[in-house]
Amino acid sequence: MKLPIVCPSCDNTLNVSQMKCPSCKTxxxxxxxxxxxxxxxxxxxxxxxxxxxxxxxxxEMSKQAGLSYPTMRNKMDDLITKIEQLKNNL
Structure with a gap:
């Protein structure tokens, strides 16, 4: 099952509220x-x-994906920007 990360109601990022050990049930x-x-x-x-x-x-990634290097580089740059924004919101 995929871990939900966004609220289905308001699109806000979800927090973790509970974790459970499958072995001892803590x-x-x-x-x-x-x-x-x-x-x-x-x-x-x-x-x-x-x-x-x-x-x-x-x-190598661009070759495997069948995309041009500039396209793959743009994807990387967009991801870097998103990660920087997420880190700044901590």
């Missing part, structure tokens, strides 16, 4: 903000994962 409750990378949507998270798996080579 529960932890509170109001915890999601880490920055979990605030990204699935496609953005996959982009970062692919970037790491291609050893940080945008050229």
């Amino acid at each position: 529960e932890v409750s509170g109001d915890y903000e999601l880490p920055v990378l979990l605030k990204l949507n699935r496609d953005e998270q996959d982009f970062i994962l692919n970037f790491l798996l291609s050893s940080g080579s945008i050229k």
Whole structure:
């Protein structure tokens, strides 16, 4: 199941309020903000994962995706901008 990160009612970022150990059933409750990378949507998270798996080579990523280097670089720049905005809102 996909982790929801955005409120379906108002589009605000969701916080974590409860976690449970599947082994011993211990529960932890509170109001915890999601880490920055979990605030990204699935496609953005996959982009970062692919970037790491291609050893940080945008050229390799563009080749694998069948996109031009400038297109892939623009996607990277857009993602960097979004991550900077998310970090500044912490």
